[in-house]
Amino acid sequence: MSAALAPRGGVAPCSRRVMNLAYFLRRSAGRLRDAVGLVWGEKTWTWGEIDARVDAMAAALGARGVAKGDRVLVQARNGNQMFESMFACFRLGAVWVPANFRQTPAEVAYLAKASHASALICGSVFPDHAAAIRAAVPDLRVVVEIGGTRFGEDYDALVADHAGQAAPTAAVEHDDPCWFFFTSGTTGRPKAAVLTHGQMAFVVTNHLCDLMPGTTEADASLVVAPLSHGAGIHQLTQVAAGAKTVLTAGERLDPEEAWALVARWRVANMFTVPTIVKLLVEHPAVDRHDRSSLRHVIYAGAPMYREDQKRALHALGPVLVQYFGLGEVTGNITVLPPRLHAAEDGAGVKVGTCGFERTGMQVEIQDTQGRALPAGETGEICVCGPAVFAGYYDNPEANAAAFRDGWFRTGDLGHLDAEGFLFITGRASDMYISGGSNVYPRETEEKLLKHPDIAEAAILGVPDPAWGEVGVAVCVRRPGATVAEAELIAWLAAEVARYKLPKRVFFWDELPKSGYGKITKRAIREGLEARGSLPL
Structure with missing residues (x-):
């Protein structure tokens, strides 16, 4: 030898x-x-x-x-x-x-x-x-x-x-x-x-x-x-x-x-x-x-809106476990165990987090150049560890886009707090820019679900000649509810900044979902176009 x-x-x-x-x-x-x-x-x-x-x-x-x-x-x-x-x-x-x-x-x-x-x-x-x-x-x-x-x-x-x-x-x-x-x-x-x-x-x-x-x-x-x-x-x-x-x-x-x-x-x-x-x-x-x-x-599969989370905790007790992870990381990025779920808001309750890093995994928030961002700053959620997949089969272009310096780029936006808890803002593709300001729809969707007449809500950005892009909301009313568009927008105006308000609200009987139960915004956009609701 x-x-x-x-x-x-x-x-x-x-x-x-x-x-x-x-x-x-x-x-x-x-x-x-x-x-x-x-x-x-x-x-x-x-x-x-x-x-x-x-x-x-x-x-x-x-x-x-x-x-x-x-x-x-x-x-x-x-x-x-x-x-x-x-x-x-x-x-x-x-x-x-x-x-x-x-x-x-x-x-x-x-x-x-x-x-x-x-x-x-x-x-x-x-x-x-x-x-x-x-x-x-x-x-x-x-x-x-x-x-x-x-x-x-x-x-x-x-x-x-x-x-x-x-x-x-x-x-x-x-x-x-x-x-x-x-x-x-x-x-x-x-x-x-x-x-x-x-x-x-x-x-x-x-x-x-x-x-x-x-x-x-x-x-x-x-x-x-x-x-x-x-x-x-x-x-x-x-x-x-x-x-x-x-x-x-x-x-x-x-x-x-x-x-x-x-x-x-x-x-x-x-x-x-x-x-x-x-x-x-x-x-x-x-x-x-x-x-x-x-x-x-x-x-898993998508963050749970806070009002839905509260309802589930009241119904089932302290048994909820949330994890965040894509198929490429086999669901293995963060965990929020039962002890960190709270049925009521209050001091010490981290509302909106999807938890902390799974054992053996590391999360880093990066800017568009791949530089690590400090706590509190929003960027792309990147991850490394033994749960990360081997790559996409027969797809070198996708692999080149998905990996950078050994980190897998999830395509999700979010930030870490000082204790290492991850908060997801949304998919990078969901963000839109209205009047020069970045708008992350999830925040406004959370507010909409606090309205007693709204069962489901989704917001997406669409082109607008005055503001570049504006939000459009598609909501599902609860059975028997009659809230109208103008009334809902007026109510929402007290909850979010003006530039985050959707310009229009459409009411559907149900929101389209994927075969895995996730609301699909691409299908919502196609539905709006098919119904003649776009352009505004």
Whole structure:
């Protein structure tokens, strides 16, 4: 061995091999084989049964040529097969590429093409998606159909045919991809964020440490969002802890069913988004079922408006956990634990914060040149740490824009206070300039939601010949409310500076939301244009 290659201090070079994430399932099955690991409607599966089914599906895919590094697109609603498909892919060393089942055939076909998928697992209720994917990826090698055989091999028949078989668990290294996590595409075409085995092992550990400490095999977790994104990361965390996952039976979220499941399975935690928390706590079913088992109601994806936060805390008690994080950082930037949520404003209460840095992560507020800004100054939220993704797949331009000096640029604006608590002002793309002044819509949206007649509100900037840009508000009234535009603007004038006032207010029956429950301002702008409300 040459001197240049000799290990320093007699220590051999560190291997980059890491645990294959599928081992989380194997470990829970070995320790808790006969305990229930998954619930879907009236059906249950033990950890041993899940592990055996995953072995069989991995063997079936492997027999059809799916190998380490291959991308497997999954288009399916939540169900046991969706749950299992993650671990079958991981076990082979293949890359799980889940699509939001609410996307159109053309949108999912784009994901298949962009990811260079070689295999497809698709629900039988999505034949048009399967056809569009086949057209976009003519060399697709494997098609598995959940619940039928119209366009592929039946999923459960393959599991039965390969029962008792097991494909060898692939050896993986830290940076081997396990999941293509497609961004929501609110600012353009979705991009495939590459998540890796080593990165995700850190994320799972961090979730258990910072979001839901004390989670064990005695607990259950309720899924109220598609497993294709944040809820899938949350599911992986439950498997690591041996906690059972409970899936709702219906195709749409039913608050009555959700609260009944909380009571029946003694649910300890759930992952959701602010709009779903709002829906759950404002439904009368919240008071009809025992929810004393709940310890952590985790919400992310968007900041929760303060009035909605208060309402949820009064309804549920001190169980809210907020985290801030993008798919590219697998939700792993900040946390606001239950003890720092307050149901009332007052001295010492940090209203509007999304919390402090997650364990092992660092946040810095930077100006447009990448220079760190001091506490209290607004700039771009940038982050570094083991939870940051490996980059966008096959997209060097996006990678060049997303990273600067090793920091991931979130595209969100905010500031840190002197104690290190982060406050999000909004997306950089949401800010508009009116009469030379920067306007961050979130502040005014918060004020609008204090009005007793307003249930939802969104503000966006539009061109104006006099001021450059002005704000336009789109609001949803509470049932039975009759507040009018002029009345609402007059009320708001006492709450915010004049330059922050929206020039117009439009009332809609509902605001458009993404497949993950987030209000989408691009869709609002398109709706205003379609209705002839723009230009003003």
